[in-house]
Amino acid sequence: MGDFLQSDQDFYQSGYYIDDQGQTVTYSYDTYDAMNSGYQDDETEAPQPGIFDPALGQNYTGQIYQPAMPSGKLEDTGTDNDEEPPLLEELGIDFDHIWQKTLTVLNPFKPADGSIMNETDLTGPILFCVALGATLLMAGKVHFGYVYGISAIACIGMYLLLSLMSSLAVSSGCVASVLGYCLLPMVALSAFAIFFSLQGPMGTVLALLVIGWCSLSASKIFVSTLSMEGQQLLVAYPCALLYGIFALLTVF
Numbered sequence: 001m002g003d004f005l006q007s008d009q010d011f012y013q014s015g016y017y018i019d020d021q022g023q024t025v026t027y028s029y030d031t032y033d034a035m036n037s038g039y040q041d042d043e044t045e046a047p048q049p050g051i052f053d054p055a056l057g058q059n060y061t062g063q064i065y066q067p068a069m070p071s072g073k074l075e076d077t078g079t080d081n082d083e084e085p086p087l088l089e090e091l092g093i094d095f096d097h098i099w100q101k102t103l104t105v106l107n108p109f110k111p112a113d114g115s116i117m118n119e120t121d122l123t124g125p126i127l128f129c130v131a132l133g134a135t136l137l138m139a140g141k142v143h144f145g146y147v148y149g150i151s152a153i154a155c156i157g158m159y160l161l162l163s164l165m166s167s168l169a170v171s172s173g174c175v176a177s178v179l180g181y182c183l184l185p186m187v188a189l190s191a192f193a194i195f196f197s198l199q200g201p202m203g204t205v206l207a208l209l210v211i212g213w214c215s216l217s218a219s220k221i222f223v224s225t226l227s228m229e230g231q232q233l234l235v236a237y238p239c240a241l242l243y244g245i246f247a248l249l250t251v252f
Contacts, residue, residue, distance in 0.1 A: 098124050105181050108216040112224040120173030125180015128187055135190035136249065143249050154242045155179060161238060166226040174225065179242070182218040185210045186243060190250045198251040207247040215240035 101124060104112050129151055133144040155176045162170045189210045192198070198207065219236035222228065228235065 093123050094121070097121060101177075101181050102184065104221065105184050105217045108213060108220060112221045119177070120171060121177050122173065122180070125177055125183070128180055128183045131187045132183060132190055132246070135187060135194060139190065139194045141249070146249060147246075150242075150245055151176075151179070158238060158242075162222060162226065162235070165231060165234065166228055168226050170226065178218055178221045178225070179239075182214045182221070182239070182243075183246070185213045185217075186246045186250065189247070193250055203251055207251050211240055211243045211247050214243040218243075 097119065098121065100113065101121070104110055129147055133147045136143045136147070155172065158179060159170060159172045159175045162175060189198075189206060192206070193203075197203065215236045218239040219232045222235050223232045
């Protein structure tokens with residue numbers, strides 16, 4: 001029994017025993033510090049609670065919830081943004097080339113620039129097709145489906161024909177671009193039909209002039225782009241058939 005009490009006293013260093021239940025035992029920080037003085041470093045002083053040490057926050061130079069970033073990272077980001085091309089250039093839209101192609105179509109006797117006309121630019125053709133359908137609609141003719149369907153079939157037919165006639169490689173996008181740009185005079189004829197009737201001698205003459213204008217411009221561009229010297233009349237004939245269909249939609 002004496003050994004049991006001795007081991008119990010060694011285990012409970014605070015002097016608390018089972019027989020002392022219900023009694024109040026007081027502890028002090030001085031007693032705890034004296035008991036654990038061997039675990040403290042003599043050269044450093046333990047931080048006191050409730051006291052802020054400014055030396056602890058000198059190593060962090062950033063802001064709260066915002067980590068510090070390397071100085072060269074922001075500069076690299078700005079350089080990458082400067083090197084990115086504009087959005088219109090990424091989409092393949094060049095207003096200068098669109099304007100030059102439009103002037104080439106409006107003047108059938110002006111030499112075409114093959115380097116510009118060989119580009120696959122569908123912005124102008126889509127715009128002119130929509131304008132043709134809109135002018136026909138204002139004249140009381142709902143022919144959007146005919147305009148799109150005939151344009152698609154014509155592009156496929158002209159692509160096959162030019163592939164057989166030309167020694168150079170033919171791009172389907174280039175064929176669609178040229179045929180679409182040369183539709184501009186037909187849009188002007190359709191706009192004229194909104195205010196005046198074309199079912200008469202005057203309308204027939206205007207329609208023939210516009211058909212010749214469109215086919216001459218298209219054949220000139222194809223011959224210049226694909227190096228088909230001496231074959232302009234052969235190319236102008238199928239172009240005249242295509243634009244003749246659009247003229248029939250406009251007149252009637």
